[in-house]
Amino acid sequence: MRHPALDKRNPLGHDRSRPLMPEGSPMSRPDMPPYSAPTIEARWQAAWDEAGCFRAKADPEKPKYYVLEMFPYPSGRIHMGHVRNYTMGDVVARHRRATGHAVLHPMGWDAFGLPAENAAMASGGHPKDWTYANIADMRGQMKPLGFSIDWSREFATCDPEYYGQQQALFLDMLDADLVTRRAAVVNWDPVEMTVLANEQVVDGKGWRSGAEVERRELTQWFFKISDMAGDLLDALDGLDDWPAKVKLMQANWIGRSRGLELAFQMTEPAQGFDSIPVYTTRPDTLLGASFVAVSPDHPLAKALSAEDPSIAAYCEEARKGGTTEEAIETAEKTGIDTGLRVRHPLDDSWELPVWIANFILMDYGTGAIFGCPAHDGRDLDFARKYQLPVVSTFVPAQGEHVRPEEGADAFTPQKSEPVRYVKLFAGEEVQTSDQGVEAAVAQAEAEGWGKGVTRYRLRDWLLSRQRYWGCPIPVIHCADCGAVPVPRDQLPVELPEDVTFDRPGNPLDRHPTWGRAPCPQCGKEARRETDTMDTFVDSSWYYARFTAPQAVTPTEMDEAAYWMNVDQYIGGIEHAILHLLYSRFFARAMVKTGHLPASAREPFDALFTQGMVTHEIYQSRDENGRPVYHFPEEVEGGKLKDTGAPVEVISSAKMSKSKKNVVDPVGIVATYGADTARWFVLSDSPPERDVEWTASGAEAAYKHLSRVWRLAHEAASSQDKPNAVADTALERARHKIVHEVSQVIESFGFNAAIAKLYGFTNMLSKSDAGAGVKQKAARTLVQLMAPMTPHLSEELWTLLGGDGLCAQAPWPKADRAMLVEDSITLPIQVNGKRRGEIQVARDLAVAEIERLALEAVSRSLDGVAPKKVIVVPGRIVNVVA
RNA sequence: GCCGGUGUGGCGGAAUGGUAGACGCAGCGGAUUCAAAAUCCGCCGAGGCAACCCCUCGUGAAGGUUCGAGUCCUUUCACCGGCACCA
Numbered sequence: 001m002r003h004p005a006l007d008k009r010n011p012l013g014h015d016r017s018r019p020l021m022p023e024g025s026p027m028s029r030p031d032m033p034p035y036s037a038p039t040i041e042a043r044w045q046a047a048w049d050e051a052g053c054f055r056a057k058a059d060p061e062k063p064k065y066y067v068l069e070m071f072p073y074p075s076g077r078i079h080m081g082h083v084r085n086y087t088m089g090d091v092v093a094r095h096r097r098a099t100g101h102a103v104l105h106p107m108g109w110d111a112f113g114l115p116a117e118n119a120a121m122a123s124g125g126h127p128k129d130w131t132y133a134n135i136a137d138m139r140g141q142m143k144p145l146g147f148s149i150d151w152s153r154e155f156a157t158c159d160p161e162y163y164g165q166q167q168a169l170f171l172d173m174l175d176a177d178l179v180t181r182r183a184a185v186v187n188w189d190p191v192e193m194t195v196l197a198n199e200q201v202v203d204g205k206g207w208r209s210g211a212e213v214e215r216r217e218l219t220q221w222f223f224k225i226s227d228m229a230g231d232l233l234d235a236l237d238g239l240d241d242w243p244a245k246v247k248l249m250q251a252n253w254i255g256r257s258r259g260l261e262l263a264f265q266m267t268e269p270a271q272g273f274d275s276i277p278v279y280t281t282r283p284d285t286l287l288g289a290s291f292v293a294v295s296p297d298h299p300l301a302k303a304l305s306a307e308d309p310s311i312a313a314y315c316e317e318a319r320k321g322g323t324t325e326e327a328i329e330t331a332e333k334t335g336i337d338t339g340l341r342v343r344h345p346l347d348d349s350w351e352l353p354v355w356i357a358n359f360i361l362m363d364y365g366t367g368a369i370f371g372c373p374a375h376d377g378r379d380l381d382f383a384r385k386y387q388l389p390v391v392s393t394f395v396p397a398q399g400e401h402v403r404p405e406e407g408a409d410a411f412t413p414q415k416s417e418p419v420r421y422v423k424l425f426a427g428e429e430v431q432t433s434d435q436g437v438e439a440a441v442a443q444a445e446a447e448g449w450g451k452g453v454t455r456y457r458l459r460d461w462l463l464s465r466q467r468y469w470g471c472p473i474p475v476i477h478c479a480d481c482g483a484v485p486v487p488r489d490q491l492p493v494e495l496p497e498d499v500t501f502d503r504p505g506n507p508l509d510r511h512p513t514w515g516r517a518p519c520p521q522c523g524k525e526a527r528r529e530t531d532t533m534d535t536f537v538d539s540s541w542y543y544a545r546f547t548a549p550q551a552v553t554p555t556e557m558d559e560a561a562y563w564m565n566v567d568q569y570i571g572g573i574e575h576a577i578l579h580l581l582y583s584r585f586f587a588r589a590m591v592k593t594g595h596l597p598a599s600a601r602e603p604f605d606a607l608f609t610q611g612m613v614t615h616e617i618y619q620s621r622d623e624n625g626r627p628v629y630h631f632p633e634e635v636e637g638g639k640l641k642d643t644g645a646p647v648e649v650i651s652s653a654k655m656s657k658s659k660k661n662v663v664d665p666v667g668i669v670a671t672y673g674a675d676t677a678r679w680f681v682l683s684d685s686p687p688e689r690d691v692e693w694t695a696s697g698a699e700a701a702y703k704h705l706s707r708v709w710r711l712a713h714e715a716a717s718s719q720d721k722p723n724a725v726a727d728t729a730l731e732r733a734r735h736k737i738v739h740e741v742s743q744v745i746e747s748f749g750f751n752a753a754i755a756k757l758y759g760f761t762n763m764l765s766k767s768d769a770g771a772g773v774k775q776k777a778a779r780t781l782v783q784l785m786a787p788m789t790p791h792l793s794e795e796l797w798t799l800l801g802g803d804g805l806c807a808q809a810p811w812p813k814a815d816r817a818m819l820v821e822d823s824i825t826l827p828i829q830v831n832g833k834r835r836g837e838i839q840v841a842r843d844l845a846v847a848e849i850e851r852l853a854l855e856a857v858s859r860s861l862d863g864v865a866p867k868k869v870i871v872v873p874g875r876i877v878n879v880v881a
Numbered sequence: 882g883c884c885g886g887u888g889u890g891g892c893g894g895a896a897u898g899g900u901a902g903a904c905g906c907a908g909c910g911g912a913u914u915c916a917a918a919a920u921c922c923g924c925c926g927a928g929g930c931a932a933c934c935c936c937u938c939g940u941g942a943a944g945g946u947u948c949g950a951g952u953c954c955u956u957u958c959a960c961c962g963g964c965a966c967c968a
Contacts, residue, residue: 252883252963257968293968361968376968573962685893699906751893752903758904758905765921828900832950833949876949
């Protein structure tokens with residue numbers, strides 16, 4: 001039989017002119033067939049299908065377990081990152097099934113989005129055809145990997161059955177006052193005729209068209225997520241099984257701040273304004289105020305612009321500022337004096353100038369600030385540029401201090417640090433700034449000139465997109481009745497299929513008939529909403545839909561109550577903020593609208609963020625010195641295979657097509673089999689860290705599986721007689737490995753599980769135990785490997801006389817008594833340095849251990865009497881000399 | 882700038898405050914073979930030593946706590962990630 005590794009197009013870049021395990025080798029006996037992954041993998045996948053092993057069935061007798069990996073975008077090709085993500089979920093799912101849980105492990109497709117429209121524009125097809133074809137391709141690539149997924153629950157978010165329920169959900173959220181519609185400033189690409197997300201604006205230009213992006217005010221739909229900001233922040237505390245890093249990122253994103261809102265009265269009313277409301281987190285520095293500044297988008301600035309061309313010109317210029325990080329960092333702080341003046345709230349005779357400044361944001365706080373240059377770097381830059389006063393309000397509690405008014409940087413210590421107030425109006429002279437702020441707020445409230453407020457950075461979620469390939473917003477706009485919800489019996493509002501992508505803009509907008517609909521309220525001719533929903537909406541509730549994917553309502557309460565919450569969610573750190581925050585919002589919204597039980601308010605009990613799969617990059621230079629990248633299979637021994645030209649090896653990075661450092665899982669599965677791919681992506685690195693794909697590592701994984709294959713066959717055909725010492729040793733090791741692997745799998749230590757299984761394999765191969773004990777050990781080995789290498793394990797399980805399917809066998813249990821060693825090795829230290837060791841009975845008296853220890857290290861002590869002997873039972877002995 | 886994380890052999894990485902370097906890769910030596918591959922056995926941080934005994938050094942750097950520190954504390958350097966004119 002021709003081994004698959006004979007295929008010279010294998011993706012590892014090794015010219016494999018020989019099979020890895022040829023027949024006729026000493027190890028290959030007539031009764032031992034070679035390890036042929038393709039044969040056994042196909043066979044057992046069929047067997048699992050037939051037995052329906054992975055169908056999720058609610059069972060009141062069992063604890064339930066819902067494991068979910070972030071579902072993929074159907075690009076058409078799976079990559080190693082998918083393999084790693086889904087393998088981790090599969091290990092958890094298989095392990096939980098074996099430990100007696102009713103497991104839900106579903107899969108679906110995050111199928112709406114721009115790439116489908118781009119493909120339609122590029123090649124003239126239809127986004128729907130492109131998407132469903134990709135789904136079929138990817139499913140075809142995924143199934144050979146043998147994931148224990150309940151495929152009967154599969155859906156795509158572009159199925160009308162799914163997005164129709166999403167529309168129903170939207171209408172319920174509208175009724176529950178979770179949705180609103182208002183004007184918003186957006187990035188508008190005048191060539192593409194659509195709104196762009198911030199990340200699609202590069203250097204102020206549209207990423208595709210290259211056209212200068214305009215800031216336009218459009219009426220848009222929003223989810224009122226900011227109403228829940230406080231709860232979304234506070235509830236992070238309860239998410240004990242989420243990475244601290246993710247919780248911190250979310251907390252920063254939500255961005256709670258405590259401060260004071262106060263109004264500066266104008267000396268003379270202007271443009272209908274008699275005061276300027278200001279928000280500050282530093283009311284304790286109010287006596288250091290030197291100016292008031294408003295945003296160029298502030299109503300006052302707009303009103304002044306109408307009168308004064310120089311102000312209008314300044315505001316126009318200030319708004320242009322680039323959106324890139326670099327532009328923001330290097331942008332100079334600029335402003336223009338309005339000539340208006342305001343009174344200081346604590347001193348009627350104190351007047352401050354009012355400026356318009358480019359660094360004030362309209363959509364945070366009130367769009368206006370008071371500047372305190374002594375204690376804010378930005379304000380100090382601004383004050384120095386325009387010769388405004390600098391006045392310190394506090395100095396360090398102790399020590400020397402050069403004040404900002406003497407040329408030093410702005411003094412901005414941590415708010416928890418005590419400082420000495422030199423201009424004080426509330427609280428103690430020496431207090432922390434936190435205390436100073438609270439005292440100032442209390443005083444302002446008592447005296448009635450200000451109000452303490454808690455603010456959030458988190459904005460409402462803009463969900464309107466001027467795109468075709470998304471979920472239509474189920475609303476009809478009537479000239480008389482306004483925005484009217486589509487009646488529920490008319491859902492889903494389906495996307496029309498006869499659309500064209502030959503012109504920019506939204507095809508829904510220019511469709512001849514689709515947009516026309518009678519007003520559901522008055523019956524008059526009206527227009528459909530042609531915006532579709534942000535695709536983040538689709539992925540914000542799919543986890544709930546998996547509990548009843550065919551339901552004619554968004555969810556079914558009893559199914560949702562049984563399966564929710566997701567016990568273990570697994571995905572990339574890149575979704576730490578938006579996707580997870582939106583999902584948390586949606587779960588709350590679904591509780592409020594009666595689609596989820598109250599207990600599912602936080603949908604993901606535990607979250608795991610896995611690292612990427614990386615690979616070295618191979619680079620050479622063309623005649624102009626520009627870098628040229630090469631696929632791994634084009635390189636051998638540091639040289640290009642066809643020309644022999646040397647390549648530069650650049651250190652590992654995330655696999656990407658542009659750098660050509662990609663390894664295709666399909667090729668790996670064809671060459672080595674799914675089990676090898678699964679085993680490799682879990683070995684070597686902790687799951688939360690990146691793992692580097694190497695050809696030698698993949699080959700090593702394959703060799704190991706082949707070795708287990710041989711050992712299992714040897715054990716199965718062994719005629720060796722029992723051997724008391726070896727039998728006991730192996731049996732003890734067997735219980736120990738069961739204990740260890742169970743423990744590390746539960747704590748996501750997949751790489752550690754693999755390392756321990758390597759160790760046990762080494763032990764088994766060297767053991768002189770009798771046939772029966774060896775077979776038992778081998779059977780345990782393959783069972784413990786089964787979550788990682790299910791096909792190989794299934795085949796060997798059967799060979800070794802396992803009962804039924806390994807996939808359905810109960811997880812082995814370790815006998816505690818077998819884990820305890822009778823005799824232990826104690827290292828002996830002298831002054832913390834290891835100088836010897838002793839073998840003692842586990843329960844030997846401390847005094848006796850001390851005696852033996854001193855004896856063992858007498859040479860190192862060199863006659864010196866020990867001052868002290870520290871015995872850590874079962875661990876170590878340290879002699880202090 | 883602010884917040885967070887990580888620094889351990891040639892490489893990926895192990896080590897509840899208790900024998901630093903598990904396990905794997907690469908490398909070296911041996912067995913097997915006509916020869917090779919595959920497989921099996923062994924070695925594999927640096928330095929010293931006749932020596933697989935043993936000694937010294939060693940977890941980015943410098944201090945500290947402790948009988949004992951990769952692990953805890955302080956300072957510092959480097960790299961990675963997130964946020965970023967948020968008042």
